[in-house]
Amino acid sequence: MSRRIVGPFNRVEGDLEVALDIEQGEVVSANVSSSLYRGFEQILQGKEPADALVYTPRICGICSVSQSVAAARALANLQGVNPPPNGDLAINLILANENLADHLTHFYLFFMPDFARAVYADEPWYPLIADRFRAHSGEASREMLPARADFMHLMGLLAGKWPHSLAIQPGGTTRALEMQEKARIQAILYGFRCFLEGTLFGDKLERIVELDSTRALDSWIEQRAPDSSDFRRFLEVARELRLDKLGRASDRFMSYGAYAFGERRHFAAGVWHSELLELDSSLITEDISYSWMGHQQEPKHPFDGITLPDADVEQAYTWCKAPRLDGKVVEVGALARQQVAGHPLIRDLVAQSGGNVRNRVIARLLEIARVILLMEGWVNEIRPREGFCLQAAMPQEGQGYGLVEAARGSLGHWVRVKRGRILSYQIIAPTTWNFSPRDRDAQPGALEQAVRGARLRPGEEEPVAVQHIVRSFDPCMVCTVH
């Protein structure tokens, strides 16, 4: 058996290292390490609660709005305020804008370029991919970046700028829209739809969201040539490389539920493990047995947890804590979200092959199509000249939590306030779940499970399969450890 330290992984957000134990060309065990610690939870201690709205978005430049929404919800929970209907609609539009732009960035800039690597040059499908997706110089990114930038004009209108907006408040948003801006947003969404239908899918979004089974997907694939759209190109590679056999973790999926209207979530919250179960967030704990963290004996719920780094913990190998739900490892992300929400295509794919590289990517792209259709409806529901933001006093004592679905999965903030100041602030990010280390029962995290079984190709030193698996989770390392 040999051990390889692989890193830094680029085309993920932040710094990542994975130690692989390889036996006869196959990964038998892995330790995933988040190599950067900044200490946001420590920074927040003693601050006025409202300042979390300035600091927490800056945890992450790619999930910035998700961090804003989680912080705003935690404060809203503490204050006992809820946004008016326009506020919910505006927040959902801003959040959806970030989530979909992230899915797009992931597919075009982070994930697909690995198939343009020289290691695949002899594969029959290589010409389908190489010129289009080659990192930096591929033609696809030149088409995608302007479409993405145009789409993000929504941020300019609704949130001032992206990333790091202060527009999202506990009681709604700071930017009330007028009629003409509503019209502008409709035009922007239509422009983005044209890119998606012309370039990404090669079909109407309505047709994509109607695909309701593996069989329906297969027959859709057969209707046109693989080079007719980027989604079909991916599906062709996925079939050739058997990406449905790669990167399976524990198949226990969690979603906090996405896109809030009061207490309701458009995509339902829950846990999936062979069946749909209710989510009880009081069962979340963080374990630090293998983290460079100290001063906590037992796994703790985030309301009771603390973050005190200690670089000298003997068996530790990461700055990341190990969150568990009722002691168990869960996988989060678009696949988990759509599985829990019950999209028939995803349910069928998971029933047949579980969580894997192919299904994670399909779920993300499917979600782009689903959410654009929702956004078109939300804009129509906005009522200019009715309020966007309610006010409420900030209590001197109390606690609150806010849960949100970022592009890459479930994000939670837990805040306690004493004498008007933050006493503790704990954050569990999506990749904290997916890329967690082992816990006190030596249970590996989701990625650590998913890379087991990945094989070296002939002549390879560092398995490219591991690159696909890692990126299939769309990890965000700067969120993971904050």
Add this chain to the structure above:
Amino acid sequence: MSEQARQPLNLLWLQSGGCGGCSLSLLCAEGPDLFTSLESAGINLLWHPSISEASNREFIDLLEAILAGQERLDFLCLEGSVVRGPEGSGKFHRLAGTGEPMMHWIERLAKVAGHVIAVGSCAAYGGITAAGGNPSEACGLQYDETVEGGLLGKRFTDPSGLPVINIAGCPVHPNWVTETLVQIAFDDLRREDLDEWGRPRSYADHLVHHGCPRNEFYEYKASAEKPSDLGCMMEHLGCLGTQAHADCNTRLWNGEGSCLRGGYACINCTSPGFEETGHTFAQTPKIAGIPVGLPTDMPKAWFVALASLAKAATPKRLKENAVADHIRVPPSRRQGDKS
């Protein structure tokens, strides 16, 4: 690039104690997009963490080739602060795959770079990462918040005699970066084009206040009282736009936006030390009812006198609209209208 044959300029982009938000902002560059902008100046991206193919060993080999003088490094861009903790060891950020503190890599690479560029307020001064008790012992490349020094020291200059170029902002506007890079590529950036904090004067000689659509409210001191109000946010909501050096309201963000256009206060994110104001961000600190921070270059007595005069003369239209989230009273349509 022009017809004269010029070698491409090699750019290496590294990230340390930051959020990646400056890179993400950069990807929003438009008219033209990022890749086209770089190409126009003959800039060759040696490696960028979000964009390049090379991962793991291939990337570390590249760094080693640069240090060995086998690969020329024209631009070293750092995004994110330099992480020195715990206790100066740099262990809070060891470059993955190497076990070595990132600050050591940065220091060695800076010594062989043609120009060193801090992208964002974290890399320039420490930024958000240095807030609170600065648990990661973060600093900037040539500043420790407002104190000169940082990782490379006060005396550091690149071979052309320039200090670290601080494209400060949290995040940066994409064009601040692309235009600065293009200027350097065409030898158009000199020492005097940087301000006292090492920021390109092309954007730092402006104030966020310039072009603010709330200027009329500002003139009459018709102030917003709560988030989503249309009025000026200086008096109550903590806005520092009259003091902040940047062109955010004349060069817009994501097409049509800026912080103030988005309805929230400017927090002066291009300034060293912005992360620790000593008070909560979204409330203006006051003494005897007068905001502590005055507009840049404005004598206090004048400000107080003008403000009280302006308040007395505030038209009803501005008074009412200032505390509403949409225009309640439109401008008079004909001469003789009373509002």
